[in-house]
Amino acid sequence: MQIIRSIQNRIYEIRGERVLLDFDLAALYEVETKAFNQAVKRNIxxxxxxxxxxLTRQEWTNIKPEVNVAYIESIDNQNTTGNRSQFVTGSQRHRSTLPYAFTEQGVAMLSGILNSDRAIQMNIAIMRAFVEVRKILLQQNDIKEQIKELKERVGGHDVQLSHIYDALENLLDEKAAERKWENRERIGFKK
Structure with missing residues (x-):
């Protein structure tokens, strides 16, 4: 479960897609980023x-702070789990080329070109992480729908409460008018 959380922390949303970056994938597969990208280019x-x-320069600039946070968190996890694959990520903070982003389908395609036991295990873990992210997003959408329904209900209740308040106010005004009528000074014959 720890590896799935680690992978989830490396999934970014770019261009409306959930992606993993080349250097994160290389770290997970325990290969150098350069070798990883060469294998991809051979099977382009x-x-x-x-x-x-x-990624474009702007996308890389925008996502770089998130990458650095994920890197720091991965180092913290490395100190507790002993996973050496995190070292590749550290050198990527100052890379000269723009990173490649792989969608879920792209990661699935990697299983056809990276065939080591580690790559197979990581592909399974990555697919599970994408599934977990999808489940979380679906739950968030369900929660958003529930909140929207509650707002609509509360809004409807506000209207109903307003009508009740107006009716009570009218009743109180009528009672006050009756009291004034009953307490008025009588004219005419008194008994």
């Missing part, structure tokens, strides 16, 4: 634009 036909894309 397997990676259309909806499976893999290179």
């Amino acid at each position: 036909k397997r990676f259309p634009k909806d499976f893999m894309f290179q």
